[in-house]
Amino acid sequence: MTLVTTATFIDTKTAPVTQAIRLFRRHWVAIPLILLAFAGAWLLVYADGGTKYAHLHAIYFPILLAAFRYDEIGGFTAGLVGMILMGPLMPLDVAAGELQPTANWLFRGLYLCAIGVIIGLLNRLVLRGREERFRLANYDASTELPLAAPLRRHIREVLEAKGGSTGGHAVIHLSLTNGDNIHSSFGVDAYEMLMRSCAQRIGGSIPEGGFLARGGQSRFLCFLINTTEDAAVAVGRDLQAALRAPLDMGGLPALVDCEIGIATYPEHGADPEELLRASFAAIARAGQAPNRTVHLFDSEQDGAQRDNLRLLSELRGAIDERRLIFHAQPKFGADGSLWGAELLVRWPHPAGGFIMPGRFIPLAEQSRMIFDVTRLCFEAARDHMAQIREMTPRAGLHFSVNISGSDLSDPRFPEMLHDAFGDDPADLALLELEITETAIIEDLERLIPVLERVRETGVRIAIDDFGTGYSSLTYLKKIPADTLKIDQSFVRGVLESERDAILVRRTIQLGKDLGMDIVAEGVETQEIADWLVANGCDRLQGYFFSKPLPAPEWRELAADRVRRLTPDFTASE
Incomplete structure (x- = not known):
């Protein structure tokens, strides 16, 4: 390993003054320069007529140079040299040949030595402080390694x-x-x-x-x-x-x-x-x-990371400017009646098209922006409830909102729920929070009391994507849920896979034995819908019934159902 000294860290690309100082630190430059300054001072004073004239002060220049380079020793030594040059070797008046009194040049010498020592001492203290600041800024105090x-x-x-x-x-x-x-x-x-x-x-x-x-x-x-x-x-x-x-x-x-x-x-x-x-x-x-x-x-991974950072920045702007929208995917009862809808976030990007939740929701969860997304979703659910209430106070359509473990762990969550719905039991009873087991598994014991308090307000709790992740009987036992939502990966295979059919059938029975409503998502055919209803599923959701609808289309569908009160779907015999 290379041994690094302080001098290694002096930047050679700095100003000319710094380069001159670095050069002056070399002995072969400093000593000749100081001697040259002494010679110049002696010649100047002699040529001007002697020590009784103003140019006597030129002797301070080499003393300062020596003090700056060699601290107190250099200043004192230069003071002695200056005393000799401006003492017995320099007349008081050159033209008259008048010599200096001994006391005169001795006292002058004491002053020169004192000034040299003081300047040298101050210079050393300043340099020591500068070096200490440099060391702290460039070295780790514990390991003495450079930073x-x-x-x-x-x-x-x-x-x-x-x-x-x-x-x-x-x-x-x-x-x-x-x-x-x-x-x-x-x-x-x-x-x-x-x-x-x-x-x-x-x-x-x-x-x-x-x-x-x-x-x-x-x-x-x-x-x-x-x-x-x-x-x-x-x-x-x-x-x-x-x-x-x-x-x-x-x-x-x-x-x-x-x-x-x-x-x-x-x-x-x-x-x-x-x-x-x-x-x-x-x-x-x-x-x-x-x-x-x-x-x-990996440059490709780095590019993806940069894209994620850019996307997060744009998401922050979309949240602040309320550019996120929420589509509603209808949920139907086993008898074909409209039960309500799940609100799904969509992001219309300025560059064109929609950015789907799978792209930005995981990033929002990592950055804690998911809390703001959930807040907007609550506000959208509240607005939908108000619009349905205007059509008919007795419609009773429910709205499901997806929440994450980060939402529940945020101490502002109860306040956010209250800000959106107040204490109105009618609205709270129409709200359902969908949460996956994986979202709360890392902090299960702390988040379960939060879910219990939320449930006490009348809000329904649904376990989403059941069958994936860490699904186990322990979580069904501990999580205070009203609804069990079977993941679409099992629902789609009930007619082709006997194993899927057995798992879904047993899950439906287990949920009902625990007093839960059963919802199947990802229903795409009439035959799958018939099978689910025949096996006791309470609610169905999927593209067979409707894709996620923009707000105007959802309101039109809901209004039509409220007017006709006639279901489009019934299980075939």
């Missing part, structure tokens, strides 16, 4: 070096997966000791010429020169192996695992910023892998 900014400068110098190697380079981004756990369990001191131990192990596994830096909390960055993708991946695996050996944490062995992302030059970036960004993207993908593999940057 990301010096790494960027180092990478830029390597890439821009003339006559350098034409081979490839690589950035290895390493993140300790359990560093935060050790920090919270053992405290700051143990965590910092862990970071130092990891830095030593990583440094010992990096090839010669590599550059190791601290990349942030529990992160390290390695820059390898003259390498290939395969070689960089091999180094990454070596790093994982080196860190997996137990570390001594005050007598307690600590096991460390890590995720590694790799970006290579020039394939994944032509400058330090692009390379580091690519390494961050690669390690994000590595964290999603089940076996924490060493992950090489």
Whole structure:
């Protein structure tokens, strides 16, 4: 591993003044310059007529130079030299040949030495503070490794070096997966000791010429020169192996695992910023892998991630501008009567066409924007209820809204429900919340009381997509639900697959024994509808009856049903 000094981090592309200061720090430049300044000051004072004239003050210039370069020792030494040059070696008046009184030049010498020492001391204190600020800004205090900014400068110098190697380079981004756990369990001191131990192990596994830096909390960055993708991946695996050996944490062995992302030059970036960004993207993908593999940057995956970020930004605008719309897919009772509808969100994109929920809802859940989407859906359900009530107060059409576990875990959820529907029991009784088991499985015990409180207000709870994910009798026992909704993947196969038919039949019977209504989604043929009704299904939903309808078409269908009160569908004999 390359040993890096502070001087390595001084940017050679800075202003000319900085370059001049760097040059002045060299002895072979500073000493001749100081001597030249002394000679110039002596000649100037002598030519002007002696020490009794104003140019005597020129002697301060070389003293200041010496103090700036060599601190107190340099200032004091230069003061002594100045005392001699402007003392016995310099007349008081050159023209008259008058010498200086001894006391005069001795006292002047004391002043010159004092000024040199004071300036040198102040300069050292200022430089020490500057170096400390530089160290804090560029080095990690715990591991004494350089931070990301010096790494960027180092990478830029390597890439821009003339006559350098034409081979490839690589950035290895390493993140300790359990560093935060050790920090919270053992405290700051143990965590910092862990970071130092990891830095030593990583440094010992990096090839010669590599550059190791601290990349942030529990992160390290390695820059390898003259390498290939395969070689960089091999180094990454070596790093994982080196860190997996137990570390001594005050007598307690600590096991460390890590995720590694790799970006290579020039394939994944032509400058330090692009390379580091690519390494961050690669390690994000590595964290999603089940076996924490060493992950090489993938431009296609990166493009998809950028598209997701762009889509999230556009979704935020669509929510704020209320450009999301909600289609209603009718639900029918087993007798053919219109029971209500499920509200399904649609996003009309300015670029043309609709973006379907499967594309943006998962992103909204990850970013917590799903709460705002649900709020708009509640408002749409409230508006539909008001419109149906205007047609006939006794229509009693229900509206189902899909909610996520993130909605239920948000402390604002009860307030959002109240803002949309108030305390009107009539409206709340017509609202049904559909939630999948997978949405609440990670926090089941905490979210079940929330569902119970919501149910106490009169709102119906439906278990959506039953049969997929983590379906089990335990969840049927614990989740306070009124409705069991059988997933379409089983419904569509009841006529072709005896196994599907048995599963759906038993699910219907199980739900009814638990006092639940049974809804089948994905009904696409008359024959499937007949089979479901014959086996006790309470409600049906699917393209056989209707696709999701825009609000005007839904209102027209609902109004027609309310007027005629005659179902279009009845189960065939």
